[in-house]
Amino acid sequence: DIQMTQSPSSLSASVGDRVTITCRASQGIRNDLGWYQQKPGKAPKRLIYAASSLQSGVPSRFSGSGSGTEFTLTISSLQPEDFATYYCLQHNNLWTFGQGTKVEIK
Amino acid sequence: EVQLVQSGAEVKKPGESLKISCKASGYSFTSYWIAWVRQMPGKGLEWMGSIYPGDSDTRGSPSFQGHVTISADKSISTAYLQWSSLKASDTAIYYCASLPVYDKPWWDYWGQGTLVTVSS
Numbered sequence A: 001d002i003q004m005t006q007s008p009s010s011l012s013a014s015v016g017d018r019v020t021i022t023c024r025a026s027q028g029i030r031n032d033l034g035w036y037q038q039k040p041g042k043a044p045k046r047l048i049y050a051a052s053s054l055q056s057g058v059p060s061r062f063s064g065s066g067s068g069t070e071f072t073l074t075i076s077s078l079q080p081e082d083f084a085t086y087y088c089l090q091h092n093n094l095w096t097f098g099q100g101t102k103v104e105i106k
Numbered sequence B: 001e002v003q004l005v006q007s008g009a010e011v012k013k014p015g016e017s018l019k020i021s022c023k024a025s026g027y028s029f030t031s032y033w034i035a036w037v038r039q040m041p042g043k044g045l046e047w048m049g050s051i052y053p054g055d056s057d058t059r060g061s062p063s064f065q066g067h068v069t070i071s072a073d074k075s076i077s078t079a080y081l082q083w084s085s086l087k088a089s090d091t092a093i094y095y096c097a098s099l100p101v102y103d104k105p106w107w108d109y110w111g112q113g114t115l116v117t118v119s120s
Helices: none
Strands: A004-007 A010-013 A019-025 A033-038 A045-049 A062-067 A070-075 A085-090 A101-105 B003-006 B010-012 B018-025 B034-039 B045-052 B057-060 B069-073 B078-083 B092-098 B114-118
Touching: A004 A085, A010 A019, A019 A033, A019 A085, A033 A062, A045 A062, A070 A085, A085 B045, B003 B092, B010 B018, B018 B034, B018 B092, B018 B114, B034 B078, B045 B069, B057 B069, B078 B092
Parallel strands: A010 A101, B010 B114
Antiparallel strands: A004 A019, A019 A070, A033 A045, A033 A085, A062 A070, A085 A101, B003 B018, B018 B078, B034 B045, B034 B092, B045 B057, B069 B078, B092 B114
C-alpha cells in the first residue's frame, strides 16, 4: 500500500500570507496526485489534478508542484474563503488520502 | 451533467444492518470506478474501497475489508455500501466518489455524503 504523509497537520495564517502544504508518498507515484479543499459540512472539492494542473474554475492563487514522492500545494495569497482543510489524494496504486491540513485564521 | 446522488441520513442501533446507495447519472456508469470514502466526526478522509461496475471488480483498503461490502447494480447505475452488523464506531459521513485513475486524471465527482449514526 502507498502511504501519504501530509504536513503540517494544521497551520495558522493571515489573509495575504503565502501558504505551503506538502505531501510525501511512500513510493514513487509519478504525478498521480490531486489536492482537495474541504469546508465544514461540504464534500471535498478538487483544486489541482495531475500534481500541477489547475481544476477549471479554481483561482490561480492555488498551484501545485512535484513528481515522484514529493508534492506541494501553494496558496500564493491567502483569502478569507481559503480557510478550510486540505487533503492530497494519490491514485497511482489504488487510492490514499493524506491526513489533512487545517488552515486556520491567525 | 455528471451527478452522484446518495441516499439519506440513517440512524441505527449497534448490531443492525444497513445498505446505503449512490445513484450515478450523466456518464457511462460501467466505465469508471466508484469509491466509498469515510469521514468520522472531526477526522480526515479515508478511502474504504472501490468497485468497477463494468465487471464488478472490487478493491478495498485492508482497514475496512471484512466489515463492509461494496456492490453495484449497473442496470440502475447505483453503487452500494453495506454493513451486516453496525458498530458505534461506524458513525461517520460516507461519501461516494468517482475518483481519478492513472489514465483519467481529470475525472473527479463526489456525492453529497450520507450521515450514518449508530447509537443505542
